[in-house]
Amino acid sequence: GENVEQHPSTLSVQEGDSAVIKCTYSDSASNYFPWYKQELGKGPQLIIDIRSNVGEKKDQRIAVTLNKTAKHFSLHITETQPEDSAVYFCAASRAARQLTFGSGTQLTVLP
Amino acid sequence: NAGVTQTPKFQVLKTGQSMTLQCAQDMNHNSMYWYRQDPGMGLRLIYYSASEGTTDKGEVPNGYNVSRLNKREFSLRLESAAPSQTSVYFCASSEPTYEQYFGPGTRLTVT
Numbered sequence: 001g002e003n004v005e006q007h008p009s010t011l012s013v014q015e016g017d018s019a020v021i022k023c024t025y026s027d028s029a030s031n032y033f034p035w036y037k038q039e040l041g042k043g044p045q046l047i048i049d050i051r052s053n054v055g056e057k058k059d060q061r062i063a064v065t066l067n068k069t070a071k072h073f074s075l076h077i078t079e080t081q082p083e084d085s086a087v088y089f090c091a092a093s094r095a096a097r098q099l100t101f102g103s104g105t106q107l108t109v110l111p
Numbered sequence: 112n113a114g115v116t117q118t119p120k121f122q123v124l125k126t127g128q129s130m131t132l133q134c135a136q137d138m139n140h141n142s143m144y145w146y147r148q149d150p151g152m153g154l155r156l157i158y159y160s161a162s163e164g165t166t167d168k169g170e171v172p173n174g175y176n177v178s179r180l181n182k183r184e185f186s187l188r189l190e191s192a193a194p195s196q197t198s199v200y201f202c203a204s205s206e207p208t209y210e211q212y213f214g215p216g217t218r219l220t221v222t
Contacts, residue, residue, distance in 0.1 A: 001170070009151075034210070043115075043201050043213030044154070089153055097142070097161070097207065098169065101153035 002027040004092050006102025013080050014110050021105045023090035024072040030092040033066060033073045034099070038087045047088075048075070080109045113137055115214035117202050123220045124192045132187040132217050134202030140212075142205050143185035144169075145177060147198040148216075154201060160185055161207070192221045 003026040013019045025033075031052035036044035050057045050064045050073065057064050061080075066073040073092075077084055085108050091099040118133045136143065141162045146154040146169075156169030160179040174196060176188045185204075189196060197220050203211040 004153075006153075036213075041215075043203075043215050045213070046210045049210065098156055098159065099154075099211065100170075101155070103151055103153045 002030060002092055002098075002100040004090060004100050004102045006090050006105060008105060009103065010106045010108070012108045012110060015080060015082060017080055019075075019077045019080055019084070019107055019109075021075045021088055021090070021107070022072060023074070023092075023102050024070075025092040025100075026071065027092070027094075028068075028071065029094055032093050033064070034091050035062075035064060035075045036089045036091065036101075038089065038104075040086075044089060077107075080107075082109050082111055085109045115202055115204055115212050117200075117214040117217050119217060120215070121218050123222065124189075125222055126193060128192050129188065129190050130192065130219075131189075132200055132202075132219075133184070134186065134214060135184045136202075136204040136212070137183065138204060138212065139182070140204040140206055141182070142207055143179065144203040144205075144211065145175070145185070145187045146201045146203065147171065147196075148201060149198050157187065157200075189219075192219075194221045197221045 006023045034049035038044045063076040090102040093099045115136045144159040145157040158177040163182045200217045202214045205211040
């Protein structure tokens, strides 16, 4: 089955700096890669996703890059703000059905 | 539009007791999922239902049963709870190949 590894497990940045979280996956047939943000006491919420026919996708301050050859994908958050502080999860699947999640990254944005 | 709702929010069980976690969605989605979230391990899929009347095992199905009662509702049952089932349980729903929407979670403690 699919295995997703996520790094780092914790990340602290100064407000206004950029944050990068990286994930690798094992199943070359995976073709859907979402990123979720989870705030304390809440369920995960999708913030951006990318499919295997695209190398990069941006949405305002958030971007995701995908390298299919190396089987890794990354989340980039620019101009970080205190409200970006949360746990972020990457995931991988074939056709968005059975998601396999990474272990999560606790992002803290320091004011 | 409530999205995905889960009951109860919190539950404490003794070893060997049984209970059912309830989940309902009002987005007319065909697919529904049950995950468990443990510290440092991300979310792991327990069972999913691709459409009304069908259910399939995920990564960690042992000790659980599910029922897709109708298109809106998908319940998770613990027949004989064990301390290893102490976790936060999330229900999610989606259309196939699209974003999964998560509920707020049920925090279960088995003593």
